[in-house]
Amino acid sequence: MKKKIGVGIIGYGTVGSGVYHILTAKAQKLSTLAGVDIEVVRVAEKYPKRMKGEVPSTLITDDAYKVINNPDIDVVVELIGGIEPAYTFIKAALENKKHVVTANKALMASRGGALLGLAERNGVDLYFEASVGGGIPIIMPLKHCLAGNTIYRVMGIVNGTTNYILTKMADEGMSFGEALKEAQAHGFAEADPSADVEGHDAAAKIAILASIAFNSRVTADKVYTEGITGITYQDIVYAREMGYIIKLLALAKADEDGIDVRVHPAMIPEKHPLASVAGVMNAIFVEGDAVGEVMFYGPGAGRLPAASAVVGDVFEIAQNIHLNKFGSMACGCFERKKIKPVEKTASRYYMRLEAEDKPGVLAKISKALGDSEVSIETAIQKNSSGDRAELVFGTHLVKEQNLQKSLKKIEKLDVVTKIHNVIRVEG
């Protein structure tokens, strides 16, 4: 008879129910491939009624410690999300020498280093493939398959909600508010959408990816973050005229001066592979010195895609238990690189201004830009209503602090009536 690996699930929400479903429906295949039987032994859920008719009553509990302290459980799957009580649960499970699989991006992006250290000291593994990119395999390929590379850059669309909103705005000419309502109606956005639209969800994910890519711990609070609430349809139209698509980009670059890690709306050339990532899809682009550029694309969220990633982790751990191996997904942050403050970063920028429509205006603005060492690549003047003109500038690569300096000067110009928007250009 085959050895049995006991799995306990904490949290039977959307992803938890998907994980339970896959582990039961695919039990035979997984057993054949892993060399051990993988069996769900217990499912803990605060609202156990959710499980009715889906999970045998003998497996159901409302007490997470019935999972954490269960001697028949080898792998604890944490799917409640958020910092607490998830942190306490995972900590207790690791201290009980249970392997842990989690989809918890907020937790991994804030206390991932501590938890991975705790796992290592207890001789168990902590896997978190589902914390970034939903069903897309990204963490294992980055940690293992690309180990021979020095990674220069990780860049991606890692939040489905905002990508859905931006796609709706672009394709159907909706305002941000209209597109957000649509996203909420389809269940792609929460009633309180701030974690998504303000960029915090994406910041957690890029913190996790940057930590792996650069072997140096990055936490979410160190990520410079701007959301998409200020993006208008007009910006999308001008972007398109200039050959760009606007996306909420999560980006991390490393060089000898440190790590530049940020989340903000960005214009991406329309021929760039990320530009065609539409709706709730996600994609992560990795640039390394050996591999060049690779991209991983797929559904960034959803019950079964996220469950697919969780089950992949459970499978891996089960096989590792069978083969008597642990530690292959341990923390690889053996360096301590500093995070660049955003002022020290450099980008190309798009800038949309409203100004008086009279001679000399362009010269005044150009001077303000030039005086701040902001070099203009393209300038487009649009005649809007009456005595106002809309001016769109594209800059060469400039330092963020110079850009900010130029904006202060432009604000003070009496001919400029409004700075509509400033968006970075990447790719």
Place this chain on the structure above:
Amino acid sequence: MKKKIGVGIIGYGTVGSGVYHILTAKAQKLSTLAGVDIEVVRVAEKYPKRMKGEVPSTLITDDAYKVINNPDIDVVVELIGGIEPAYTFIKAALENKKHVVTANKALMASRGGALLGLAERNGVDLYFEASVGGGIPIIMPLKHCLAGNTIYRVMGIVNGTTNYILTKMADEGMSFGEALKEAQAHGFAEADPSADVEGHDAAAKIAILASIAFNSRVTADKVYTEGITGITYQDIVYAREMGYIIKLLALAKADEDGIDVRVHPAMIPEKHPLASVAGVMNAIFVEGDAVGEVMFYGPGAGRLPAASAVVGDVFEIAQNIHLNKFGSMACGCFERKKIKPVEKTASRYYMRLEAEDKPGVLAKISKALGDSEVSIETAIQKNSSGDRAELVFGTHLVKEQNLQKSLKKIEKLDVVTKIHNVIRVEG
């Protein structure tokens, strides 16, 4: 002191020199992450002069058995390609209890099952990430991260040479011959380009992917294969008019009747993620019941991309030796599914004919199609020179055998002067 893992390389060509370069340049990082030192102990090459000035002379040999029988070598990296002597070398290495890493698609697609079995019986691992998709991580993600899925379909652009040729034809209006010459001038195609342009290289790669995806061995000779030599610029133009891009597609689908596995030119909707894969880039699209659709994109060939994949495998094995675990990449073909003959497969088709430009022609052709149960979705008539018209048909999903039947009928029609091309529509 850390344990040392000895690596021996057989074949110092393009990829071999890249692997040697990465393993030496990144020795420290790899050691820190793997927990063991990874050291190249010996490099065997038929033309040892190639290594001059790059590899210390004490490491150089022209005898592969100096690698295979070397007691200081734990991992043998085979990079000579082709069936023999690669098969004999790998077999001997596995029998000597050496782990093996190979980039050899032809060998893995013909004798992969036997070699993986041999590795298992000897308690060692055989890794082959670089055999498909160059630097793109695909084999490990498919085998491990997506283990919880039942895979329905694997579909991709897995040959850079033909994709470069088709991209040149599409973007610059070149003929196949002109684009091939361009590819040869840039080193993207061999002097004898047949393995690429006839689809055999892609057939080996899809055989490898299908074996993993469906847990059932598929060899290259079972793959229905058509190349791109018959594609003309005119087909590309019509495809574009209908909203499609022509690509050399490698495709494998599985259902209860067996595995449908083929390589042929196909039209792909221009909004499909595969459509934007241009030049020598590769992309592999995987569809599973849990994850939905994921795509892996990157450079499909080249010295350092392929070396990146090889080094990822070496890293993995070194870490496994350190952690005392083997077998996680063992053969997963625990089923024996049958391969569908191409006549039993179904596709949508594009068909371009030349016919006499007179009343009743369309009716005759439509009847020939209808009589063979080929249902037409779109029909476009182009007036070409003089008394000839060009007719372009798009069909609904039809059985290959019905399509062939209809073509025989159409050939016999006196009003039809030429069947220019028939191309499958996928995606």
